[in-house]
Amino acid sequence: MSKLDLSSVDPLDLPLSILEVGISGRLELITDAPNPRGSTFPLSAVPNGLPPYDVDLSFEVIEKYLADPGWLSIHDFDRSQRSFPRSKDVGSLYHMDISAPQTELSMERNAATGELRGISEVTIGHSSLSAQNSLSLRRPPGPPSQSVKGSTSNFPFWPGGMDEPTLEQITAVGDEEEALDFEKDLLTCPPGWKHGMNFKQPGGLQPPGILPFASLLGTLEDFTLGDSSEDEDDVKAKEKDKGAKTESLQRSSSLEELGVETVSKVAAPPPPPPPSEAPQEQWAIPLNSQSPVEDFYKRIPDLAFKHPFELDTFQKKAVQCLEAGSSVFIAAHTSAGKTVVAEYAIALSLKHMTRTIYTSPIKALSNQKFRDFRITFGDVGLITGDVQLYTGASCLIMTTEILRSMLYNGSDVIRDLEWVIFDEVHYINDAERGVVWEEVLIMLPEHVNIILLSATVPNTIEFADWIGRIKKRKIYVISTTKRPVPLEHYLYTGNSQKTQNQFFLLQDAFGTFQTKGYYAAVEAKKERSSKYSQTFGAKHPHGGGAGHDKGTWLSLIQSLRQRDALPVVVFTFSRTRCEQNATALTTVDLCTANEKSEIQTYYNKCLSRLRGGDRQLPQVLHMLDLLKRGIGIHHSGILPILKEVVEMLFSRGLVKILFATETFAMGVNMPARTVVFDSIRKHDGTNFRDLTPGEYIQMAGRAGRRGLDNTGMVIILCKSDVPEMSDLHKMMMGKPTQLHSQFRLTYSMILNLLRVEALRVEDMMKRSFAEARTQKDSKAHEQRIKVLTKTLGDMGDIDCSGDLADLYDYFVTVQELLCTREMLQKKVVESINGMKCLSVGRIIIIHTEYYPWVPGVILQVSSDATNRVYTTLVLCEKKQDGKTASVERGEKEDKMAPRPDDLLMGKVFRPEGPCDYKLLKLRSSEILMLTGKTLRVQADKVLDDAVRSQTPRFRNDPPGPAVSAVTQELSRLADLPPGSLASLCPVNDLQLKELELVEAVSRIKRLEGALRGFNCPNSPRFTSEYFRLEQRSQVMDELDRLRFLTSDQSLSLLPEYQQRINVLRILKYVDDGGAVQLKGRVACEVSSHELLVTELVLDGALSPLNPEEIAALLSCLVFQHKTQCEPRLTDTLKEGVKKVRELAERLALTQRECGLRESVEDFVAQYKFGLTEVVYEWARGMPFSEIMTLTDIQEGLIVRCVQRLDEACRDVRSAARLVGDATLCAKMDAASQLIKRDIVFAASLYTH
Template sequence: MPEELPIHAPIHSRRWFPRTPNPRRLFSLTLFPVTSCLEVERDPATGHITGVREVSNNDAGATAKNSMSMRRAPGPPEEMVRGSSTNLPFWPGGFPEPTLDKESTETEHELDLTNLVTKHPRLSRGITFEEPEPPPQEEVKEPEREEKSSDLVVSISDMLMVDESVLKIFDVKEEQIKKPATLTLEDLNEEDSNLVETFKIEPAPKKEEFILNISETPVEVELSGPSTEWAEKVDVHAPVDDFHTRVPNPACTYPFELDIFQKQAILHLENRESVFVAAHTSAGKTVVAEYAIALTLKHMTRAIYTSPIKALSNQKYRDLKIKFEDVGLLTGDIQINPKASCLIMTTEILQSMLYNGSDLIRDLEWVIFDEVHYINNAERGHVWEEVLIMLPERVSIVLLSATVPNTIEFADWIGRIKKRKIYVISTTKRPVPLEHFLYTGMGGKSKDERFLLIDAQGKFVTKGYNDAVAAKNEKKSKMQQQQGPKHMRQHMGEKQEKNMWIGLIDHLSKRELLPIVAFTLSKKRCDGNASQLLSQDLTTNAEKGEIHSFIKRCTERLQGADRELPQVVYMQQLLTKGIGVHHSGILPILKEVVEMLFAKGLVKLLFATETFAMGVNMPARCVVFDSIRKHDGTGFRDLLPSEYIQMAGRAGRRGLDTTGTVIVLCKNDVPEMGDLHRMMLGKPTKLESQFKLTYSMILNILRVERMSVEDMMKRSFSEAITYKNQSQYQAELELYTEQLKQEPDFNCMMCNSIEQYYAAAKEFVEQRANVFNLIHGFPGVVKAVAPGRIILICYEQYQSYLACVLKIDPKDKTKMIVFVLKEKSRQNYSKHELMAKEALSASEAMFDPLEEPSEHGFLEIAFKHIAAITDRVVKIDGDKVIDNIKKRQIPRFKDDPPSQSVMELLKEMQRLNESGVQGALQHDVQEVASAGGNWTAEVPNV
């Protein structure tokens, strides 16, 4: 056998193996897919066949391994749902369609057969086999030069339209910028420079200056207005009286009258338009999602419902399974009916399906994103952005979110990257208003101490806050009298906390405010509070029997040993008494049992963490906050307005309650009024991008040759403003490029190096800023840039300005305050003038003195704005100079004369400006950075 041949004995390896011919192998051929098909042509009026035409199939032979087209051949059945890591994803919507390379379409007869020996068809340059001729020696003929100089004169300043000091630019090394050899000023000797000075050219006719003012475009565009190009805000106050006329055969009906915002959303869904519904909690966003699912069942397509957490996925599966039969569930733990028309999954599962090219995406019509405000999550928020970017073009989007302030901005970003309009529908108020209270009771006689803080109209009641503070202070004074100040506890004990909960439950039960969701921002405290209340019984005998039978039916699926787990037994005891616990430490099956019993109204008191509020549609009569401080992984902080609103929104059952009750427990002290006002009435957090480059995303994108990581980055939400203005920049660039082509060429033998100079100058300025920014902490630099040091700065309008260091910022060592002279004529530079000045500052020892310095002041600059350091030092008191200038900026002191310290510094700066700087304007960076560096370079007077 060939594999048995020795690899290190080539002498014995060259053998011939006789083979038996098998002509039957020629009968089975692998045929190339048919690249065209026949289609009949029909008369549009009669429907009769009038002819046949051949239509080409560009996707012939396309598979999941070599094509991103929707018309590629399907993969194996087992890869239908999850796809494969070797599959290519489908082409994302909004990306420009890939075009064929022009060179790949060239035919064989277009080859240049004449020069085929020396020129490759794919290379623009041929191969020259001749030896290069030696360059001709330059012979300078004096009579010819004199003859030319007699009638030709050049004006360098007129040609470059800058000061003659530009002629002292630094040398551009040819090995760094490879350009054709041109005549530059450095190549001229003294005699040739005389020729240049007497040379004259005809300047090009002056035209209106055209500059691509990209920097003048507003950096931040306000996207929160009524509508934009890709986002349109729908008026939810306009009645939809003709709803049943416009939707005669709805895909889904409801036993109640729909709200206006729900009707508006359904109208857009019927037109297969994407919507973004930002509504208050319990407003009825689920109706919009259900109607989109009903449309897919009507159209015999598919829908995907994504949620951020598994608890919400499980609850949505139970709810939608009752309304629609063909529903499946895909999470990291379980798969139920994965080929259903409606699939409920976490966003990470959908992300994996998109990257792996799942064939299920072909039939996808709607993707419903629930709890979109979860995009602000620092750890998982980037998944939402990746999924939105990767969705194919034919997929419509339904976004469901709580109220956020920048809905238009977010919708405009999605519409722009997907090239389709997004209709934004928002609600103005909650269907069930909330009332917020402070509870200072400690059980016993004080169990009814509940003070109104915010009424149903959203007004802050100051009197209620003052009463709560007075009640709390009264309790403290009584305890001090009983126990003494030395024995006062800073925190509430277990017995006191138990009495408080017993009193609160009794208080709320008498006022028919059960069931209660008690948000406790700690799993340990959830379990502790529940165990303290085992002595309480909140259910009737009939409810106990129903709870016991339900738990028994659910735990029958467990094995014998698992039914006796401590957590299972403990949870049965709690639930039987109407108390439940819900957090990530509870077994998944027990969490579902708790959720279903709470939905039935059999759990009267539920201790839950923040995840229970994430979209789980289980409203309660009352919500209690055990604490308003949480640990976010780095430290303790107060709840954000969006977090508080999300949890408080569980209060109030639509159709059952007129108002929802929210109670904040004041265990130790009453929180500050400002903190409560900010948390309860503050604006929700804006949707912000959490996009980041992960190894998984980079590897998935690198598998696709036609996509790049940069394509994903520029379409992220963080680059929304830049991507919004991309078309404008492109149009302006094409316009000015066309105008530039129409401009006549300068008839100048030196102008060819201008572009080379500005390119090198720009790079030099950037590198200089980087170097000074990096070496600011070096001992030599700290010693050099001390108060009183004269430096050269390039900062905004102050290009090549002398400045005196007054003070180094003690908090940020990279910043400093400098004293400068000002000239009114130089304070109004245009953008292109500043660009020219910045490029000229790249010249070595470039100092541009002021002609009429009439003002002075101080600036706050960074180390990167330093252009050069001189060896001049002025004795000053920087703090006195700063204080005097600040004082004279006050209107009533503006006419006061400068102080003596300012006058001395002013005279010295004016003298240096007039006489020039005798010293080193630009030191060697390595010497400056080293401790005790000596500076010897000198620059002549300017």
């Protein structure tokens, strides 16, 4: 301490004070703070408490030198800080990045020969474009690593048919808005708000006239300083001309309040003349597939691809369309030859040095097409979730989901794309995956041509018209119902050797339904049932046990073998049933020794790529035993490699009988001689139902081999009772299922579109097939809006001055009263009590065009196709010539505006002169009021008399007694004082206690009471101005309706979109302005279950786990089947499962809060953990044979789930890379490698 350099201190500043000790005057000097008051009077210790004490030296050392030593000189910056002098580089100030090239060299060639004519330098107009800021095809290509699948940071290419707004269009919009109304044309509702400000003036005051913007400019141009040369009359004339300018439409405060059109029952003026409708452009062009093509080879002398057979007529017409660069839609039966069109498109792309993409609904079909097209063309590639082969090929085979991802991610493959072939388009009806087809069709760029291949569907024109309209190109539709091999349909009732030939023709090769064959089958079934009862008692042989089914199969196979009707495909709608049927045929052997040897050799060759343990799997050994006897099984539970072996052996004719599920009908062209239906009922995931015509035709179409069979044979087994004739007729002769939109909103779609400012989700919804019918007339609606806007401007202002000051409020009150009465009356007549009251003899009141409160009596109640009809006798005036006057529209020249006496229940109508009657057929909506009065009428005699009076011979005869009695009673009621004819109260008399009806009754009373307070009905100008106001209101209502139809508010999915956007905002995937945030960009990397995967990644739930555990937990994303085995999980996995369910529940609750309908239980239940243990053990290296002991799930389903799990792992890896989680990224790579082994990822036989 002695070495410290302490500065000198003034003695007066030392911390010293004087302390008086005791009372004897003793003073002491203490080290304490001076007296704060600056007084020199000594401090006293007594009796004010204990005296102060001196601070301990150790405490001072700790506080001053240890706790805060920063003031010591050893911590001076000169002792610890070093400075590095900065070297000067003046030359860096002159550095400049090289700008992008503004020009490029263009080769000029002869279009016919390709000869180089010269080289010219051309300007690059868009040198600043990139995949991250432009949707143009002119942007430069991305890096080679993104050339195939693109990147989620890329913009998609601009969708075809969706026009970008040009400068001319923007200018045109400005010109249309030249006459801007600063009071009415300004928006009052901010975007996203439900209601805006209401600037209407109270008291019904008429707003001032329109001041067009153009007139302001004209005034400014004419304005001069100094004395005006115009007199007062000229100024007034100009003001009058300005006031007569057209008036623009007043906007509604919210589009949600539009769309309800009120039709008044009172004195409707003639509507404005309808505009001349613009001719609608025809986008779908049907071609006659029956008319021959005479000059085919003259038009196309050099075919791009020559088939070894003569093309059918529909194929030739399709080839002509392809040569012309047109899009086509081919609808034909299975095995009709649709693939020929696809092959020609591929050949054209090879010739043009462009690209073709062939899409299929399932991965297995993609593999099969890859093999077939590669054999034919060679330059063919394959892109699936786990395989990428020859991605630079001219023709690429892929699933529709892969193409959708490429379109959203801006793949450079799209640049060179000429054709996209959609196979099995009728798969768009699939509830889960149908939306993918619509997304792809909407997002395809303009330069891409479309080929649609589908089974026969009834609405091909409608579907093609939708595609043509959204892409703004013609779609040529070629439909054919012709089969290359006609089909004959049979009922089979045999079940033994004696009855094995009981085939009954149900539909012949010409398509005629044979009722004779049906009744013969029913009779044969009854005969056998009666014999069974006599032999074995009353027990009925229905139910079809295992022994009964085995007998049926044995007798059927034996009969088909004798008829040379093999091979046969048996469609069975249950995987378990397929296995049972095949296993039951232990005594059946359909192969020769040579065929057995060939099957054994081929089987061994195909399975040689498997490990030794995998070759000994029970399913592998069982399948070999079946195949060597000519029996095959094909369903999703079979291992993929075994399914491919079965398919190839079937195509070679070595499989004689194949038990398959419905998916086999969606494969490549593998026809059989015969098709058998084990049943015509299937479970569709909800309940059991009969096959639809489309499903039956698709599967039955596998019967008949072109060039080998004259007819194909289709057999329906009748194991128990014969199906009903009506069900069979509907299934076989009915129309196939129409193509229906399955468009739905997904978070992935929303986020992919939101990240591109130029694309809107609303535009995607507008262009969907679901909105096709409503958007079809959008152009006509826009034209109609222009005409009505002009009509509205020509009407001029309504004169509401003076005694008509309250006309506007009166009109609003009348319209509200009429609407409320109409709604109330509709509810009344549709209620049970109301329908009981509307019986014969009930006195009712109707409101005609010219006469209010016309009484009538119901004579008859009947029903047509849609409504109940009430035949009613009403009073009317009798003309001078004795003819009956009408109470309907058009018979009276002067119409009456509704006055309070007409609207309120006063004196009912009674003819002024001679009284006559009229019979009207009324619907419930035309009845104004039910009264409490009924008459005893002879309705039949009244109706007969009315019919008799229509005969010319009896036309002048007086009415009969029954009619006279009714008319006299109605006249008597009409003569009663006002209010005597009381109406039935819906609440008190009819006992209708619904809140809506009670409020309507109260509202009617309030409105009726307000009518007496208006003065405008007393004005002599009331009628004319009222009708003008009504006509103006009708035009405005029609304009509002049309604007609603052409706006986004009319979209059926808009409420759900707003709900999903709210979910994304709450979860911070997008901000309040709709910009995609980090979580949203992560979700774009995920192909399915994007919200849950994103939350798992960003919540850090996966990072602490090892790769095996992560793979096991992610299996819940891909496993959708039911299992009875409860998985045995480790504690870590149990915690992980709990965490996943908690996150799923949190997401579900957020969705429910935002209004989405899916329940929390359903959302959480979609994540099933039945394969968690299986995947965990598989990732740890357990052999597949041991894996099968852990679960009851079939082998094929396990393989499929693990393959899809690999795609999920890659999605999570991409998400982890985006957020910078290197640890999770490495773990996902490891997890993917752990599960990709052995039989689960054995290479496809079609690709190797």
